[in-house]
Amino acid sequence: MFFTFFILFIRKIRITLGLKNILRFQTEKKYLGRHPPFRPGSGAWRFRKVKGNLRSMGFNLSRYFIKYFILACLFMILLGPTSALANGLVVEATLGFNGTFKLNSWTPLTVVIENRHRGIQGILEIVVTSGSEYQNDVYQTNYTMDVDLPTYSKKTYGLTILIDSYVHPLIIRLRKGKEVLFSESINLREHYTTKPLLLFAGDNLQNLSPMVTEDFQTVYTPARYLPETWYGYQGIKGLILKASLWKNLQPKQYAGLAQWIKTGGYVITAGGLQESSFPLERLEQLMPLRVVGLEQVREISALRAFCGYKLIHRDPFLLLKITAPPSETILRDGDRPLILEKGVGLGKLLFFAFDVTDSSFRDWPGRGAFWEKIWQMGPVADAAHFQPEAKKLFSPLLSRMPARFPSFLILFPLLLGYVLLINLFLKRIPQKRTQALKDLLPLTLAVLLFSSACFGLSWLTQTRYKLSSNGILHLKITGPQAPAQWNYYLGIYTQKDGEFRFPLGPEDPLLTSIPPALIDAYQFYTYTLHESRGVRSLRVPLHRWSHRFFSLTGFRELPLQAQARFQEEGISLSIENRSSFSILNCLVYFGGRLFTLGNIGPEERLNKRLSLTPQGPGIPFTPREVEVMLKAGLKDGPMELEMEMTKNLWFSIQERSQYKIDRIFLVGWIDSQSFPSPAKPENLFPSRVHILEWEIPLET
């Protein structure tokens, strides 16, 4: 800006070369003989002297130069801090796994912010826009996080976001109050894929897999981009991670990875030279193995039986000597364990005793078949999962909200009485004018009394419940060592504008918004997931007379054990409840028959034999029988929503397990008051009862 002013107000520039010209100054002697225009020594006189000196050097200044020079300096002073601050922030964002993410899946986003100026406390905001203008269902989901950047600091922030549309760009903003310090948009078209990802995390993993398959997309990513949440791996089919990198993961990344494995993830980890030197503490927490040394080999013959190709290399390569339980070794070469497999919860962890980044493996022609076999060994996702229909859930949940209109049958007589009373008082005033002032007092009291009564009646039934929420929790246990998956359907109902905040607790559940039934309601669909000091919360802007539904999914270890063994003409069932809550009205399903187990109290063990003979206690599964048996177990009056959802669950079970004889299904209710919450909020699941669904493997 200063340079612009300089150019504008210099009429001509003549550079005078040579010392002689520079030394040729105009002095006050020019004015000898004439009345000097300025008092010698004054500012104007000095300016004329400077101007004269400059003119002699070839610079011809405009008389407005000084004025605009000062303005330019002031302008620079005002702009200076802002421009300096803007230049003081360097933000680098990496979407997905090294720039690739799977559409309609939760995706990690890593943002590295470097602050080269004064400290900043603000909010990092990620805006994901979904929907289509054509269908008029555009809405935004905001993911925000508190940031604290001291002077000259650099921090990495990891978020997990859900992107279900590539049409609109992803916006990354850094705010301080209402001021936007930084804003960037990322075009998603270049980054998305619709295939599940095969993830290779670490260095030197490029070109590791020759698989070019239409079913999966192979992605190579540094380990620092791995997500910090378990659901950040939602689009991942499998992850290959070098064993030495486990210790380099951030605590949150390790926790997220471990949780993902327990909830159905598939991780392959390979050992090499580094793994022999450093302890594998984190890995050993999931898979009991011990590295005892290294040995050099030239071939691994056992791989021929595994994938059809023997691994031979001209140069010797290293193999880790490990000790592990025999039950976990799925491939050994002689007495050397080569591949270990450990089921962790619902997922699987594989360990290779050889280095897949070594040239011996890279040059191996059988690596394609090897990887194909490895991917086939991954855990199979439970495709048939009970998902209640939204329509069948919304109305019952809505009908259970506490707010009600005041009863018309109470209010109508009240107002009728008011009008008649006022009529009585008003008619008396003209008739007895001398006592009119005395009649005004009871009139006023009547008005105030009836107004208070109307207010009180409406407050009791409606006004105090202007904002309310409820929900229903569905717990599912699959497998003996697996954590229980819980799904909580949260409904928020409001008659006023404002904001609703719901802390998500330390379990870090996966939260998704359930679409509204009305297309026009998408304008109310925006919400924010905010993270502050490691705790996430849901923030929903409220619009009067609207509702919102969310689905939360998480996993929790439950102290429940069960064993079912198939015996002659029956099943021996043993259920151990080591929790502090009771499981009420338990029903068991097997082979088209229902069996009643009753209630299982806390710290109770139930042993029962289920006879499968036609004369046994089992009742053939029919919708009517299900309803009768459910109602028989009710204690505190009808619970339509729980009844309806449990019935639908039973129908879903019958459909899924029609031809399966390797498991039995148990469904019961848990009193919500006694169900423990791991930390604040004390009642994370405000509902009446929780529905428990338990798949118990049947041993023969």
Next chain:
Amino acid sequence: MKWNFIFGESEKDLSPVFSSNMVSITMGSLWLMGIILVLTWPYSFLFQYLEGFQIPPTFLCIFVGGLIMISYLNLRSALGEIVPDSFFARLEREGVTTFEEERDYLTYGFPQSLFHTLVFHLLLLPFLIIGAAITGISWSNFFLGLAILFTASLLCRQVSFFLLLTLGRWQVSGYVGARLFYFIFLFATAFIAPFLNPVLLLVKLHYGERVPFGPVIHSLFPFFAVVLSSVLFFLLLNQGIIRRHNRKRSRA
């Protein structure tokens, strides 16, 4: 303190608050408000309104109905149209200068206007509270709605009294002029100056950001600024006219 404007029923009282005819008309407005409440009562369950993202219309209908009724009653009261039902009532009042026209407006006529408007609002208060509570209106919006009703009806009364002072009582021009102002202020301003229209402002309080028709009015301040300024203007104007008339009479 002169109480004529509250209880008086002589020919010199323009529109006593508790005269027999006024009481009948006031009771009629109460019954009408009750009918509006019955007609606009949400007979469906509350959750069904939430499920359909619908807002019960009770607040809007009650307040707009109250606005129309109170403003019109104030208009008629200020024009002196509400007289006893006897055959000679109008004859007795022809050419009679009422107390409102001869006494100081600031100490008599204006307090009467305020008091009468307040009485109307107090009598309708239970209906207004129920209407606001059913629609889930906040306290601040409820009082804003009351303020809109009060100021709008007071302005109608001021303007009508001005027309009475300038054009005379029971004149066709005054009759038409007052109703023309009523129509323009309550309805026509919706098309000319929406920020001045009290009905649209009540619609804004009812629907919030989800106004289904008309422009979105972001602030009620311009309305109150204009209306209160107008009230003050007509107050001074009416006071000046009454003093001028009194001077003329004293000279005569």
